[in-house]
Amino acid sequence: MTLKVTRRQFFKLGAVGMATSSMAMMGFAPEPAVASIRHFKLTGAKITRSNCTYCSVGCGVLLYSRGDGAINSIDNIYHVEGDPDHPVSRGSLCPKGAGLLDYIQSESRLKYPQVREPGTHEWKRISWDEALTRIARHMKDDRDANFVDQDAEGNTINQWTTTGMLAASASTNETAYLSQKIARSLGMVVLDNQARV
């Protein structure tokens, strides 16, 4: 109960497990951390370190979810707050960051793959396999029809310009890297992101 740990050490410990249970803090938490956590409502929460993905300040956020990771228990994020240890944001969030929970739980979140068939007025739910297979088929057909291996001057260009991609500015580096790798292997050159917009 009297073990002294600094916040920093504490979260270093926590980082190993990637998420810290606030229950684990009982008797093992630095004072400021206790002060920053609202007991009762949040006791039992799993805390996960994250980052706001709106603007480029990159504020640290803590996501509070219920559930102990056991099979059958579905984690559910119910509280978001600023990470007090983050050297830039020091626990603050702006009105956008403060509304992150509403983004995670927005009514507008998409849940299933859908297609809108040509000329029709509605979305139709389809399976992942159907969606991915149909998209792959479109891409392959277009690529086979329009791929240019040599230009008029006889240069080898191995270029595909009739299907393009816009990459997401809030996606992770890992997603971005995979997008880049795949796109170029297909010969895709029509590739851009919001850096221009």
Added chain:
Amino acid sequence: MAGLAPTFGRGAMTNHWVDIRNADLILVMGGNAAEAHPVGFRWVMEAKEHNDARLVVVDPRFNRTAAVADYYAEIRTGTDIAFLGGLISYLIETDQIHHEYVRAYTDASLIVREEFGFEDGLFTGYDAENGEYDKETWQYEYSDEGHALRDDTLQHPRCVFQLMRAHFSRYTLDVVSSVCGTPRDKIQHVWDMVAATVVDDKTMTILYALGWTQHSIGSQIIRTAAMLQLLLGNMGMRGGGVNALRGHSNIQGLTDLGLLSDLLPGYMTLPEADEQDYEAYILDRSRPDLLPGEVSYWRYYERFHVSLMKAWFGDAATEANNWCYDWLPKLSETLYDVIHTFERMSHGEITGYICQGFNPLAAFPHKAKTSAALSRLKYLVVIDPLRTETAEFWKNHGEFNDVNTAEIDTEVFRLPTTCFAEEDGTIVNSSRWLQWFWAAAPPPGEALPDTAILAGIFLRIQQMYRNEGGAFSDALLNLSWPYRYPAEPSPNELAREYNGWALEDVYDEQRNLVCRAGEQVEDFGMLRADGSTASGCWIFAGCWTDEGNQMIRRDNSDPYGVGQTLGWAWSWPANRRILYNRASARPDGTPWSERKAVVWWNGNRWVGNDVPDFPVESAPTVAQGPFIMNQTGRGQFFARDRMVEGPFPEHYEPFETPIANNPMHPSNPLAKNNPGARVFEQDRANFGSFEEFPYAATTYRLTEHFHYWTMHNRLNAIAQPEKFVEIGESLANELGIAKGDRVRVSSKRGYIEAVAVVTKRIRPLQVAGRTVHQIGIPLHWGYLGETKRAHLTNTLTPSVGDANTQTPEFKSFLVRVDKL
């Protein structure tokens, strides 16, 4: 970022958020940090409160940043080059420049070719027919060894310093006031505040954002600011720098990873169609030093390139096949940017389009054109956590999206993806920090991470090629895919891959083993051009070493008390926090000022409170320059051929300007707008004139919203529920508009309707003898989500971009306003 790299060597924020607290003067121009980057802006307030700093804002609107500023000056949108160019001239003519810094750390002394010139708004080599420059004369004069000639006295009439001085001498106080519409006394006041930071122990930081990039001359505006900071000796210093505050959370990362048509990861570039020879491709990019003995770090280009090819194609990439050089797509156009792409799409030249977390119908200029273009696609794939207007572009939403659904034959797929809270991974903030985060909960319904979606499509295409054959498939069939679960490459695996590892034992020049086969490389210095290393993004090398994931680091200690938390997350390159920090010390290696010290020479090596952005053992006597990515080792006032419209910035009017001509060149129509800009015919036909659309409009963001996403969040919708536009009091009086009236704002391309906010915050300006009114239009709100339904702002904006980057000119265009 195209303005920073030709000046300093890299296109990124040079300092970082916390370092802003070390500034003595903060100039916010082309941005509104208090509104758009609120938490980062706290460091500005920290500087004001604890470092006695002053905040200056120059902006068309008296915005939220201006509200807490020590000084505010209004300016006509799109005229920042004139404001800053005049400042450069003022500093030179009143001898308020940092002489020693300029002489040692910039190209001021280098001599430019005799044929180079500038006349009536155009540099030498302009081809009016094609709207392009032949840049041959935009070079230094070279010795037979290929080194630039120089005159350290800065007196040679063709040295960069004298040319720059002559170039900006036209921007006198009166001229600047007439172009910008800023009153003379206010200009002078700002100029004097800035000039005061020329001393060793004072620094100014410049904070800018999309208010500079989104102009047809955006890159050159940024360059003017960069040149200003070199003249004052504010680069590489604590509290200095030119700080690009990126708009989105991971724009920096996507740019670093090369998700732009012409880039490969780590700012390497795809070959052009006529670059058929691998060695010539490498040679062209392995830039040699232009002054004897400079670092010129791009000389190692081949190491980074070969390591990338090994990461992508594994054993298939060999020296014999030039590391798969032929497999890489080659470019037939300089850029396949979005304006170019939607132009082609509108002509039916694009079959399919994939929008990953991107809402082009709302985000691109000239919505009517975007909508017509999307309607010509055979298929559209939208990968997004949210409903977007783009995915439903075919749906009729009455006056907000009045389309004929039955006539739109595009097949549209909408794929649900995870949001940040449901995935592991990193994003790169504006300060170049790679910060790792973890999933807290599963995604809703059947949503999948982007990586699984991309892999799912790719593996199916691969299988189809195996089964059916088809167009050239060597690259896609041999793509290295070392993932434990091929259908879902994990973030850990991908991060380890972009860091890179040794494929064979790697030795240094003294035959010391530096990295064993199979180990993660520790930094990009370990990468090799002989195929013995693989790395997917050389500038990220060091983020995931054999010691583990460096991006999860969480030590926020600041032992020097200067705000450099080197143990927090990981920053590219090589965990350096302030770029070009060698310049924080004098040529002899001692800090210019203890207050501003970052790194210094201790007799044996460079040490300090940051990781040196410099070879640690390069003694001051060797006199290598601090801008190690540049071939000269120096900051470049003269951009040579690296900018499309000229080696020095020049003011050109926005493509939709509220005045008749360019006051700098009233009699030369070729120099009215950016002579290097690319304009498509149908877009030119859609430009309005100031006779018909008399007011200068500018778009901007609000604190309470993020683009079009937060329209879907209840809290944000409550905070800012309804579309509005800002109109200055005097114009509102003229038009009989009262606060709260509904108005229609129209451009040549369409109209929007909104509530009028009548404000004192926008004042009429006197520009070239005419009164110019400006209108402020937030870019938020659409017809989906929880806010009140509204027209998309980009219904109004023109489809023309910056000549270098093709970033659309969202910040300056023409409208009219009618009361409803």
